[in-house]
Amino acid sequence: MFVRPRVSALLLASSLAACSGGKTREDALLFRLTDPVGDDHGDGELVYPRRTDLGRGDLDVVSVAAFADGEATRFEVTFAHPIARPSRAQSVDLEGATVAERARHGFYTFNVDLYVDQDRKPGSGRTDTLPGRGLTLAAESGWEKAVVLTPRPYEAREALRKTWRQVALEDYEKKSGGIGGKVESELNAATEQELEARVFFPTVIQVSGRTVMFQVPDRFLGAHASADWGYGVAVTGATIERRVSLGGMFGGDTSANQRLMAMGIMAGEPYNDRFGGGRKGDPSQSPVVDLLVAPGTTQEAVLGAAKPAWDVVVPSGKSVVPAAVAPDAGTVEDAGVTVDAPAVDAGTVGPSSPAP
Ligand SMILES: [Ca+2]
Ligand SMILES: [Ca+2]
Numbered sequence: 218m219f220v221r222p223r224v225s226a227l228l229l230a231s232s233l234a235a236c237s238g239g240k241t242r243e244d245a246l247l248f249r250l251t252d253p254v255g256d257d258h259g260d261g262e263l264v265y266p267r268r269t270d271l272g273r274g275d276l277d278v279v280s281v282a283a284f285a286d287g288e289a290t291r292f293e294v295t296f297a298h299p300i301a302r303p304s305r306a307q308s309v310d311l312e313g314a315t316v317a318e319r320a321r322h323g324f325y326t327f328n329v330d331l332y333v334d335q336d337r338k339p340g341s342g343r344t345d346t347l348p349g350r351g352l353t354l355a356a357e358s359g360w361e362k363a364v365v366l367t368p369r370p371y372e373a374r375e376a377l378r379k380t381w382r383q384v385a386l387e388d389y390e391k392k393s394g395g396i397g398g399k400v401e402s403e404l405n406a407a408t409e410q411e412l413e414a415r416v417f418f419p420t421v422i423q424v425s426g427r428t429v430m431f432q433v434p435d436r437f438l439g440a441h442a443s444a445d446w447g448y449g450v451a452v453t454g455a456t457i458e459r460r461v462s463l464g465g466m467f468g469g470d471t472s473a474n475q476r477l478m479a480m481g482i483m484a485g486e487p488y489n490d491r492f493g494g495g496r497k498g499d500p501s502q503s504p505v506v507d508l509l510v511a512p513g514t515t516q517e518a519v520l521g522a523a524k525p526a527w528d529v530v531v532p533s534g535k536s537v538v539p540a541a542v543a544p545d546a547g548t549v550e551d552a553g554v555t556v557d558a559p560a561v562d563a564g565t566v567g568p569s570s571p572a573p
Contacts, residue, residue, distance in 0.1 A: 349476025
């Protein structure tokens, strides 16, 4: 199952290289979302880990843009600070591996999740987020596709596959008792199918200054990313050390990275690999550092103690299609949310543009 992503990654890598830095005349801005500067504090109280290579501003997203790029969408996520590059001098775990060996795609301190609500139909799609994110999307913001930009995409995919497989096995066991070999392989195949259809881990990635660019092929999203779809964007701190498998040969799977590469949060002072400032008595608090939210709500509220459902942001501002009264989806009125208009900005926005 790793053959296909690697092969297509190579093809995309060569096409990206041919475009010299990812910018071509055909570049067309599909949409751009902006996020406040200085809100990389989760619910308002999150404290960065105690370490020298990660601090305030480093995980602060200021914009997320999407460009048509051949048979793919190129996303560009821009942070407030230059992106930390993996070092060959810094070792990351007890095995003595360096950060550069663990993270081979030019970044290592963050994950960016993109939950894409393609049909905008209430009640359609998944509302859960990836393990370790601690967030739930609103029923009218269910996602059909998720894109997970993470420093170790192959390992993250494998970890998610193991988690989903475990959930599938447990669900089946609860309903039907024991699991035979045939059923188990059917569940494995169904899990792999769901993962392939639903979640994409980019491997064609470029880091330039404050911006990380990554490609998502049209064959995954079904088309270029649309300004009429909804996007849920969440940034977490990344962990890149290798988890050691402690058994789990039968049933219980302890080798899966249960937080899927996301750094956790705890009450009180931060550690080297954990955010601090978490709420006491709230072990399920989201460790998300920066979040894009729809107009009318705040990041601090969504990540706060009340944990309201999280709404995706629709770049075009078009409202949800009411299921019962939508004879023609093309006539839905504009809700008036302000976002950069691609027609005006196309060609003027690029990886080197200063953020607002
Ligand atoms: Ca921000
Ligand atoms: Ca934010």
